[in-house]
Amino acid sequence: MFWKTVSRIRAKVKTQQKEGATLDTSSEKFGRTNNTIIPFDERRFQALENSKKTSQQAVANVMGVSQSTVWRWKKKKHIRKHTNATKPLLTDTNKNDKLLFCISSCIYDEQTNAFKFSDMSNIVHIDEKLFYLTITQKTYYLTPGEPEPHRKIQSKRFIPKIILMCAVAKPMYSNEGELIFDRKIIIFPFTAQVLAQRRSKNKNRGEPETKLIQSITKRHIRSILIDNILPAIREKWPEGASKTIYIQQDNAKPQILDNDPVTP
Incomplete structure (x- = not known):
């Protein structure tokens, strides 16, 4: 594909030289072909729902840009990737039990006249x-002439x-x-x-x-x-x-x- 493009540009330049025209090797595709950088709208991005920001494809669709633009935003640290983990739903009883456990782990040190956490050695x-x-599938590293393991289940x-x-x-x-x-x-x-x-x-x-x-x-x-x-x-x-x-x-x-x- 690369050599076909080079041959096409070379033939186009030779034709322009024979005709005495100004050399022009710009793309003949329709639409926008320049590298205009689309600015990042932080307020618009933050107003989006989190469910619509789970992948670069989803961000590109909701923002109306291409995936390469989203990749540039990520490279310039306008946006960042975050892996989210669920947190436990603690009731008042759970919180109270955790507090009592922390209190029970405290011991009184007579030398320093203060409380400290137990070392939990017991x-x-x-x-x-x-x-x-x-x-079912397991990887082994073998020498060229070594027989392969035969596993049966x-x-x-x-x-x-x-x-x-x-x-x-x-x-x-x-x-x-x-x-x-x-x-x-x-x-x-x-x-x-x-x-x-x-x-x-x-x-x-x-x-x-x-x-x-x-x-x-x-x-x-x-x-x-x-x-x-x-x-x-x-x-x-x-x-x-x-x-x-x-x-x-x-x-x-x-x-x-x-x-x-x-x-x-």
């Missing part, structure tokens, strides 16, 4: 996370998934700066031992097998909290650390309340 954070055992639409419960805390150091607690407590899968209902190539009927728990309920959270997390905290917690330990959970429905009658 708080254990627990949360569950879902992982798929594999993905029974169904691409229903890939098995596993849910893990993780418990971590703030790392602790001694007075000499030596690490005495690496913050890792336990990570445990939600699995159950059940008897096989039918015979297969892997096991006979009635033999125990490990099954992944796909739906987590309060009973599963309570069981893993009592049988796994609390013993792991007792085992790995440093000797000189605080013996009053708080377990912080997220806002998921299956979580255990602090006044649960079964939890010790």
